[in-house]
Amino acid sequence: MWYFIRPDAVSALEDPKVIEALPRYVDVVKNKKLAKFRICRLIPVEISGDESTEELWNIHKKLINEYIKLEKELDEGKPIPLETPKFSLLHLKATIAQRIMRSCILCERRCMKNREKGELGYCKVGKEMLVSSYFDHMGEEPEIVPSFTVYDF
Ligand code: SF4
Numbered sequence: 616m617w618y619f620i621r622p623d624a625v626s627a628l629e630d631p632k633v634i635e636a637l638p639r640y641v642d643v644v645k646n647k648k649l650a651k652f653r654i655c656r657l658i659p660v661e662i663s664g665d666e667s668t669e670e671l672w673n674i675h676k677k678l679i680n681e682y683i684k685l686e687k688e689l690d691e692g693k694p695i696p697l698e699t700p701k702f703s704l705l706h707l708k709a710t711i712a713q714r715i716m717r718s719c720i721l722c723e724r725r726c727m728k729n730r731e732k733g734e735l736g737y738c739k740v741g742k743e744m745l746v747s748s749y750f751d752h753m754g755e756e757p758e759i760v761p762s763f764t765v766y767d768f
Contacts, residue, residue, distance in 0.1 A: 617761045620753050624760035633758050649695065652705055654686050659700035660707045668714040675711060678704050716742070740767070 618625050627633050634641050642648040658681055662674065682704060689695065715721055716730040726736025733741045745768045752764035 617751065617753060621757065621760045624757040627757035627760075630758075637758065649686075649689055651686070654682060654689060655705040655708065656699050656703045657696055658682060658685060658704040660702050660704055662702070662707070662710075668711065671707065671711050671714065675704075675707055678707070 628641050628644060639648060639651075643650045658678060660674065660678065662671070666674070712721070713731070717732075718727045719725075719730050719736055720727065722738070724737040726738075728734035728736040730736070730741050735741055747766045747768050749763070749765045751761040753760055755762045
């Protein structure tokens with residue numbers, strides 16, 4: 616659909632400067648490669664939930680090598696597994712992000728507030744985030760159309 620709305624975005628994917636600057640992005644949009652978050656979803660992780668944040672980071676660090684290997688294999692044509700694990704590297708990343716919210720340094724403000732307990736930092740966002748809208752944005756620069764856009768309150 617977006618091809619018809621923004622033909623300039625289709626042309627941008629053939630622009631050598633765009634291909635040079637955003638090689639993987641262009642391949643993902645053209646369905647030649649998997650997006651990185653999708654590769655993360657394919658890597659199984661086993662944790663009990665009792666691990667410290669440092670232990671979770673250590674597990675994450677070890678799995679990055681597995682991620683690099685799988686990305687290379689998939690880029691070279693290995694078939695995409697049909698089954699996804701119940702708990703994956705993507706879930707692990709989300710779990711670590713939730714842990715960071717306990718002393719929030721998710722942005723450059725580094726407020727160190729415990730958002731899980733409802734403390735509010737500069738952004739005034741606690742444990743839950745209210746989203747006012749989300750949609751495929753067609754108004755960005757041609758190189759990044761469509762962009763999935765999320766607006767909070
Ligand atoms: S502004 Fe919000 S997201 Fe950023 S560090 Fe502070 S509490 Fe975290």
